[in-house]
Amino acid sequence: MKPQTLLAGATLGVMGGGQLGRMFVHAAQRMGYSTVVLDPDATSPAGRVSHHHLHADYLDTRNLAELARLADAITTEFENVPADALAQLAAHRPVAPAGEAVAIAQDRAREKAHFTRCGVRCAPYAVIESEEQLALVPDALVPGILKTARLGYDGKGQVRVDGREALVAAWDGLGRVPCVLEQRLALAAECSVVVARGAGGTLVHLPPQRNLHRAGILAVTEVFDGVLPDALAQEAVQATRSIAEGLDYVGVLCVEFFVLQDGTLVVNEMAPRPHNSGHWSLDGSDVSQFELQVRALAGLPLVQPRQHSPAIMLNLLGDLWFRPGADAPVEPDWPAVLALQGMHLHLYGKSEARPGRKMGHLTITGASPVAVRQAALAACDVLGIEPF
Incomplete structure (x- = not known):
């Protein structure tokens, strides 16, 4: 319509x-x-x-x-x-986004085919839907990561495999559902780009974000000048633009990338929605990813967001409610966190804390990247989050 x-x-x-x-x-x-x-x-x-x-x-x-x-x-x-x-x-x-764009994002095989059509480099991969395809997997793809083609997120539906026997066992363990095997690459970093595109083709983006994952779940996002080399950041933005335009996308889209140890960039996956790595924009940008989502859906003008403060985002998982030795969940010491300068606490109103569950996030802003990092590490110390 x-x-x-x-x-x-x-x-x-x-x-x-x-x-x-x-x-x-x-x-x-x-x-x-x-x-x-x-x-x-x-x-x-x-x-x-x-x-x-x-x-x-x-x-x-x-x-x-x-x-x-x-x-x-x-x-x-x-x-x-x-x-x-x-x-x-x-x-x-x-x-917005259209069902077809969401359908492509739901299927890793279709998603990677779309990336390739857009001229964006993926990790070498093979689609496995049958025993015949399993037998034809090139040796170069192992060691690799076997991922279910559908319904995987936050590291779910993924198995690291070191050899062919492990690959066969992993596919059996995943129920022999359609999968994608990706070659395991030597990573130096991870990053992402959030864009918003309107029905008329206007496209704006947040600054590229450097991300740290732990156990397949985003733990830390850092956003400030110099967090990524300029050429790499520009390449990531252009690749995300190509992916969005190739879908004739309307709405907010996040594309995640791997930075390899040789300094090159490969695309990992896309999310047809706002993304955990863009949450910092609520406090560090004059237009957040959620306002961009509203504007794109309502047909309002899309303006290029301006980051006004260096920012670091810490994910707050339910594990923080379960300190060593505690018999029951205990609320983290938010007053001690909020006593630190530059803290912006966002809790999501979930009724029960569980390990691995995203309960909220903490954005830290400040005058400089050094100050923000120092404050973020102080917050990690208070909350019992592993430093980065």
Whole structure:
């Protein structure tokens, strides 16, 4: 359906009720919009703060119709929302991103084929959907990482394999579902770029971000001048632009990259939504990734964000609630954290802390990269986060 400009007072819908939806809802409400969330969790973080919460499965026909009735335009907050549901909604309301873009992001094989079409370099890989394809895997791809083609995130559905026997065992262990085997590369760093693209083709981006993952989950994001070599940062932005334009994308898109030890760049994966690595923009930029999501969905002008402070983002996982020796979850010492300069605490309103669960994030801003890093390390010390 043809996009239109929606002004304050309109209702914006979001499929998914997690923390990304919550921050989208907050941004939309700040700009004068009503909101409606469809999510199967009765206590979802976004549903608890939205004007309307449709508590239903993503393919529930009746509630999809109700979402289309209530909302003037609809987005998604995570990539595993069924693309079919987005296609159903698109018959009645503008939907951004489109279901087809989400479907490509949901399938690693299709995603890598798209990257290749856009001229963006991937790690060498092979698709494994049958025993015949497994037998034909080139020796050069092992050691590698076997990843399920669908429904993998935060390191889930991934197995490191060091030889052919391990590869066969790993595919068996994953249930012989369609997989992608990627050659294991010597990494120097990881980075990401968040862009927003409007229906008319206008594209803006946040500064490239350097990321640190632990156990497959983002732990730290650093964003300031010089955090990446200029040429590499420009290459990452251009590659992300090509990927978005190749999809005729509308909305916010994040693309993650590996920086190899030889200084070259390869694309890892894309997320058709705001991204954990862009959360710092709530406190360190004049326009956040969530405001960009609102603007793209509502057909409002997209302006190039300006970072006003060096920033570091720390992910706050549920592990922090379980200190060594504790018999039950214990709330971290937030007063001690907030006594440090430059702290911006964001908790997502989740009812139960669990190890590995994203409970919130902490953004640290300051006058210089050195000052921000010192403050971030002090916060790590208070919270029991491994320093970086």
